[in-house]
Amino acid sequence: EVVLLESGGGLVQPGGSPRLSCAASGFTFSSYAMSWVRQAPGKGLEWVSGISASGGSTYYADSVKGRFTVSRDNSKNTLYLQMNSLRAEDTAVYYCAKDTGTYHLTGHGMDVWGQGTTVTVSS
Amino acid sequence: DIVMTQSPDSLAVSLGERATINCKSSQSILYDYDNKNYLAWYQQKPGQPPKLLFYWASTRESGVPDRFSGSGSGADFTLTISSLQAEDVAVYYCQQYYSTPPTFGPGTRVNVK
Numbered sequence: 001e002v003v004l005l006e007s008g009g010g011l012v013q014p015g016g017s018p019r020l021s022c023a024a025s026g027f028t029f030s031s032y033a034m035s036w037v038r039q040a041p042g043k044g045l046e047w048v049s050g051i052s053a054s055g056g057s058t059y060y061a062d063s064v065k066g067r068f069t070v071s072r073d074n075s076k077n078t079l080y081l082q083m084n085s086l087r088a089e090d091t092a093v094y095y096c097a098k099d100t101g102t103y104h105l106t107g108h109g110m111d112v113w114g115q116g117t118t119v120t121v122s123s
Numbered sequence: 124d125i126v127m128t129q130s131p132d133s134l135a136v137s138l139g140e141r142a143t144i145n146c147k148s149s150q151s152i153l154y155d156y157d158n159k160n161y162l163a164w165y166q167q168k169p170g171q172p173p174k175l176l177f178y179w180a181s182t183r184e185s186g187v188p189d190r191f192s193g194s195g196s197g198a199d200f201t202l203t204i205s206s207l208q209a210e211d212v213a214v215y216y217c218q219q220y221y222s223t224p225p226t227f228g229p230g231t232r233v234n235v236k
Contacts, residue, residue: 109163
């Protein structure tokens with residue numbers, strides 16, 4: 001069974017720096033690009049960041065560029081999102097999602113999603 | 124960035140009736156190289172992550188019931204539920220993967236009338 005399991009969320013103070021993790025199982029993790037997508041309370045979906053299968057290429061939404069860093073450890077089948085300088089508007093459920101291609105946007109969408117981890121930025 | 128819009132924002136349909144959701148992109152997402160529309164549809168039920176329903180605008184993901192269909196090309200797309208079932212109550216999102224950043228529509232909420 002293909003599973004993505006996010007962790008690392010919680011209540012964070014403004015300016016905080018949590019790191020989210022996403023543990024993958026049930027597929028060849030090193031063969032697929034991965035993404036982080038977030039959903040603010042009661043709102044729609046916003047793509048946050050993507051990374052190629054090898055980890056050599058990374059991509060970011062303008063809203064997080066310079067503050068968030070995506071990475072992966074293919075030996076541990078784990079995706080990460082280092083979040084720095086958090087703001088109230090970063091409050092959201094953060095999903096990791098498996099892309100259907102090897103490189104960013106070379107597949108046909110995101111076919112596997114985790115259950116998400118909630119990040120709440122508040123003092 | 125490519126802007127995705129959806130209409131309506133929400134709709135209520137009787138069980139067994141048809142539901143139609145529209146999605147427009149701010150530019151064509153039809154790639155001339157392969158003649159494919161770089162559009163996906165997702166279903167999100169309350170408290171759950173999104174689920175991929177269609178890609179290439181009209182290719183049904185494995186396991187998706189055939190009462191769901193996707194159509195359209197260029198910049199105008201439609202998701203149709205031919206006979207609404209109670210389990211189809213959800214928010215539906217379109218998403219372009221033609222260029223980065225991949226962008227989602229605002230979502231259409233489907234309820235039972």
